[in-house]
Amino acid sequence: MTTIKLNRYYPHLTECITLEVSDEVAVVLSTGGRQCDSYKRRKREHDECSLDVDPGFEPDV
Template sequence: MTTIKLNSYYPHLTERITMEVSDEIAVTLSIGGRLCDSYKRRKREHGECSLDGTPGFEADVTYPPMTPEEIMEQAEDQAALYAALDRLPPVQARRVYARFILGRSVGQIARAENVEERNVRETINKGLRGLKKYFDFSR
C-alpha cells in the first residue's frame, strides 16, 4: 500500500487529504500525472490550441481582431506605399516590390531578371532612397 496526497491529483481540493491506495493505483496516478504535465509543457512550448474549439478560434487567439481605426490606418498606409512605388522608375519599383512585398531574396530577383545581384542591390537601394524622399516630403 502507498500513501498519496490527493491535492496533487485534485488541485481544487482546499484541505490536505492523504489516502492509502494499492501500488497499481499509485503507479497509474503517477503515470497519468506525468502525461498531463508533459502535455501541458508541449502545449506551452509549441503554442498548441485545441481543434475542438470554434472554427477560427486559433486565429482569434493568435491575432486579436483589428479595430476599425487600425483597419483604416492600414488601408491608408498601404495606399500611400503603392502611390510612392508608382512614382519610382519601373525597374526600381518592380525590384523593391519583389524584395519587400513579395519577400523574394536579392538572388531570386537577379536570377529571374538574368542580371547580377550587385545591380539588383543597387537598384533596390536607389528605390528605397526614392521612397524615403517621397515620405519625407509628404509629412
C-alpha cells in the same frame, strides 16, 4: 501500499486528505499526471493556440 495526498491530483480540494492506496493505483495516478504535464509542456513549446479567439492568444500559452 502507498500513501498519496489527494491535493496533488485534485487541486480544488481545500483540505489535505491522505489515502493509502495500492501500488498499482499510485502508478496509474503518477502516469496520468506525467502525461498531463507532458501535454502542457508540448503545447507551450510548439506555441499551440486557438486562432478563432480575440485578441488571439490563449492566456495559458
